[in-house]
Amino acid sequence: MPTTAQAHPVYTAAKKDPKLANNWKDKAAEELTDAEVMAMPDSEYMNDKQMAFFRLKLVQLKQDIHNSAGETTEHLREDTVVVPDPADRATIEEEHALELRTRDRERKLLKKIEQSIARIDSGDYGYCDETGEPIGVGRLIARPTATLSLEAQQRRELKQKMFGD
Numbered sequence: 524m525p526t527t528a529q530a531h532p533v534y535t536a537a538k539k540d541p542k543l544a545n546n547w548k549d550k551a552a553e554e555l556t557d558a559e560v561m562a563m564p565d566s567e568y569m570n571d572k573q574m575a576f577f578r579l580k581l582v583q584l585k586q587d588i589h590n591s592a593g594e595t596t597e598h599l600r601e602d603t604v605v606v607p608d609p610a611d612r613a614t615i616e617e618e619h620a621l622e623l624r625t626r627d628r629e630r631k632l633l634k635k636i637e638q639s640i641a642r643i644d645s646g647d648y649g650y651c652d653e654t655g656e657p658i659g660v661g662r663l664i665a666r667p668t669a670t671l672s673l674e675a676q677q678r679r680e681l682k683q684k685m686f687g688d
C-alpha cells in the first residue's frame with residue numbers, strides 16, 4: 524500500500540509593498556498602518572516608531588477588552604429576570620457561561636498585554652524569549668503579545684504534542 528505524506532502548512536513571509544517603504548519616516552506612530560510598518564526595512568526592526576506603534580496597538584487592545592468587560596457586566600445584570608420555562612432558563616444560563624468563559628480568556632490576555640507593554644519599556648519587545656532572534660513584524664501585527672518566534676513556537680507545540688504539558 525502506498526503511504527501518503529502528511530501535508531504541512533507552508534508559511535510564507537508577507538510581501539512588503541515597496542511603495543510604502545519610506546512612508547514611516549514622515550508619519551507619527553499613531554498615523555502608521557499595518558502595511559506601512561510591514562514595509563519598513565529589516566534594518567529598522569524595533570526602532571522607536573515600531574515600538575510606539577506596537578505600544579499603541581497593545582493599549583488599544585487593552586482598552587477594547589476593558590470596554591467589553593463593562594458591557595458583560597451590564598448584560599449579566601439586565602438578564603437576571605426569572606424565566607419560568609426551564610428550557611429558556613437553561614439557554615440563558617448557557618449564554619452567561621459562554622460569556623464568562625470569554626471574559627476569563629480576555630482576563631488572561633490582559634496579563635499578556637501588560638507583560639508585552641513592560642517588554643516594550645525594557646527594550647526586549649520583538650525578540651524571541653528562547654532564541655533572542657527577531658520575532659518578525661508580521662507575526663507581531665497578527666499577535667502583538669507573541670514572545671516566541673514562529674520556529675520556537677512550532678518547536679514548543681511539537682514538544683507539547685509529543686510529551687504533553
